[in-house]
Amino acid sequence: MQIFEAGLKRADPYTAVYNYLKDGKDSVDGVRVGDSKSVVIVGGGKAAVRMAEAAEDYFGDRIHSGHVVTKYKHAAGNHLKRIGVTEAAHPVPDKNSVAGSLTLFKTLAEKPKDSVVITLISGGGSALLSAPSPGVTLDDIRQTTNVLLGCGATIHEINSIRKHLSAIKGGHLAEAAYPNPCFSLILSDVMGDDLSTIASGPTHFDHTSFQDCKAIIDKYGIWDKLSEGVRKQIQGGVDGTVAETPKEDSPVFAKCVYTLVGNNDQSLDVSAAKARELGYTPVVLYSGLEGEATEMAEKLLAMARDIKSGKGSVKAPAAIIAGGETTVNLGAKFGLGGRNQEMALKAAIALDGEKGITFLSGGTDGTDGPCDAAGGVVDGETYQRGKKKGLEARDFLKAHDAYNYLKHLDGEHIVTGPTGTNVMDIAVVLVEWSVC
Numbered sequence: 001m002q003i004f005e006a007g008l009k010r011a012d013p014y015t016a017v018y019n020y021l022k023d024g025k026d027s028v029d030g031v032r033v034g035d036s037k038s039v040v041i042v043g044g045g046k047a048a049v050r051m052a053e054a055a056e057d058y059f060g061d062r063i064h065s066g067h068v069v070t071k072y073k074h075a076a077g078n079h080l081k082r083i084g085v086t087e088a089a090h091p092v093p094d095k096n097s098v099a100g101s102l103t104l105f106k107t108l109a110e111k112p113k114d115s116v117v118i119t120l121i122s123g124g125g126s127a128l129l130s131a132p133s134p135g136v137t138l139d140d141i142r143q144t145t146n147v148l149l150g151c152g153a154t155i156h157e158i159n160s161i162r163k164h165l166s167a168i169k170g171g172h173l174a175e176a177a178y179p180n181p182c183f184s185l186i187l188s189d190v191m192g193d194d195l196s197t198i199a200s201g202p203t204h205f206d207h208t209s210f211q212d213c214k215a216i217i218d219k220y221g222i223w224d225k226l227s228e229g230v231r232k233q234i235q236g237g238v239d240g241t242v243a244e245t246p247k248e249d250s251p252v253f254a255k256c257v258y259t260l261v262g263n264n265d266q267s268l269d270v271s272a273a274k275a276r277e278l279g280y281t282p283v284v285l286y287s288g289l290e291g292e293a294t295e296m297a298e299k300l301l302a303m304a305r306d307i308k309s310g311k312g313s314v315k316a317p318a319a320i321i322a323g324g325e326t327t328v329n330l331g332a333k334f335g336l337g338g339r340n341q342e343m344a345l346k347a348a349i350a351l352d353g354e355k356g357i358t359f360l361s362g363g364t365d366g367t368d369g370p371c372d373a374a375g376g377v378v379d380g381e382t383y384q385r386g387k388k389k390g391l392e393a394r395d396f397l398k399a400h401d402a403y404n405y406l407k408h409l410d411g412e413h414i415v416t417g418p419t420g421t422n423v424m425d426i427a428v429v430l431v432e433w434s435v436c
Contacts (some may be wrong), residue, residue: 001377001414003319003428004362006274007267011364011421013047013122016261017054017185026257028116028181033257034058036116040180041066041083042104042173044129045122045199046090046365047187049075050420052083052120064115067107069100069128074418092145093130098138101131101168108176117177123189123365123422125199126159131168133233133242140227141165151220159200160208161216163245165233166200170245173202174252181255188263189365189422191287191324195258205253206245210237264323264423267364271321271426280319280430283307289324289361289425293339294346294397296326297359300429301350304357307431316356320429328400335401338369340425344376344412345402349393352383358430362414365422371403375414375425385409 021034039062041055048068056063066083071090078085086100111117132138144165148158163170174182184203186195196204213234217223223231236242246252265286272282283303289296303320306312326339337345340361347359362368362375386393389408396405406412 001360002278003271003274003321004360004414004426007271007426008364008416008419008421010267010270011187011262011423013050013187013262013421014054016187017051017120018058020185020259020261021055021058024259026183026259028255028257031116033116033118033183037062038064038112038115039118040064040107040111040115041118041120042068042107043120044069044100044104044125044202045120045187046071046074046124046422047122047420048120049078049080049085051122051185051187052080053078055118055120056080056082064112065107065110067103068120069097069104071124071128071418074420088128090124090127092142093127093138095138097128097130098132101129104168104173105131105176111180113180115180117180117182119173119177119182119184119203121184121199121202122187123198125202126162126169129168129199129202131166133165133167136165136229136233140229144226144230147222147225151222153216153220156197157216159197161213163200163206163208164210164213164237165230168202169200170206171201171204171250171252172245174204174256175246177203178252179255182257184256184258185261186258187421187423188260189424191264191290191424193260193263203256204258205248205250209244210234210242214238262423267423267426268321268323271428275319275321280317281314283314283318283320285320285322287324288322289326289427291326293326293328293342297343297346298350300427301347301357301359304429304431308356308433316431316433318431320431322427323424325424330400333399335396335399336369336371336404337400337402338363338371340368340375341373341402341406342397342400343427344378345393345397345405348378348382349397351378351380354380356432360414360429361425361427363425364419366416366419369403372415373403373406373413374416376402376406376412377414378412382409382412
């Protein structure tokens with residue numbers, strides 16, 4: 001757990017934002033971001049409150065106004081006095097997602113001409129910042145997302161369409177900040193750190209078009225499954241009667257500066273340093289967690305067994321540290337849990353009776369699926385502990401019900417509570433010794 005916790009600590013939004021404002025060199029019109037005399041702060045995401053606390057503590061009475069949107073239960077105990085907060089639903093947006101987004105627009109509409117806009121963007125912002133385009137409803141967006149998920153569309157394809165149904169995504173928030181300088185402080189939850197993808201790029205120009213959206217819809221044959229409002233929006237964009245999302249050459253972005261204040265790679269580096277401190281040789285797999293969860297668990301265990309048998313690139317004791325996000329292919333019926341617990345349960349089955357390997361996978365946001373666990377940690381004894389309680393791990397895995405398996409055991413769940421951050425997942429596989 002210490003290795004995982006070290007990476008989690010590096011992703012602390014407060015520290016990342018405060019240090020950037022104190023030391024960052026980014027400037028517009030010769031004024032360094034931290035030296036701004038009047039600032040307006042807006043943002044959204046799971047880390048929005050902690051980021052806002054850092055900004056408020058740094059700027060103090062230089063803050064003219066501000067508002068952020070975060071997930072329910074992620075604002076508890078905050079000490080914000082100058083920056084307002086709206087809590088909203090994630091991963092499925094609700095009316096508060098819309099209300100909070102409209103408050104951001106109102107805040108920006110009232111900004112002084114000489115102020116600097118600072119946007120605080122983090123994972124979860126795609127759902128938390130939801131302002132449907134005119135003629136499109138929140139229900140339309142929900143239904144469209146469900147159709148896209150059901151047909152197997154990629155996250156890139158889903159985000160492309162969501163941007164074109166939104167009044168805030170795909171650079172529209174930057175339009176509201178214009179013509180003032182706009183500094184975007186971004187905590188990435190996306191592999192590769194594509195700034196147009198994180199929170200669906202509210203302040204970043206959009207690479208995609210309505211033509212792209214129509215091509216995606218035609219690719220999956222889902223046009224007739226979409227609502228009338230969505231079809232009118234997409235077709236209007238193709239025909240040129242609905243305005244495109246702002247592109248790179250728009251003057252809106254002339255005074256926009258983007259800074260990545262934290263990401264998964266940075267957390268992995270700190271986890272690796274902690275592993276060395278504890279006596280393990282780290283093997284770091286940047287963006288190594290991807291694909292189907294149980295298959296990823298098997299790949300990590302194969303690497304661990306190579307190290308254990310003396311065939312690996314390093315000798316034990318070693319720590320395989322991987323970051324990213326896997327997926328779970330759910331059937332019509334499924335239980336409770338998430339991708340990290342699914343990986344852990346698969347590892348528990350595979351490690352049955354095997355000594356010397358411990359497997360951990362957890363979400364840095366403190367949530368793995370719709371439950372109170374961040375992930376799971378298992379070893380070669382976990383499976384038999386479950387058997388003694390009358391639990392067959394394979395049945396729970398087949399039902400995608402890892403949470404209800406792990407909760408009956410002692411110490412297998414990772415429970416952090418809401419962490420106020422999100423830089424995807426971290427997996428740690430410890431190999432204690434080699435056979436040679």
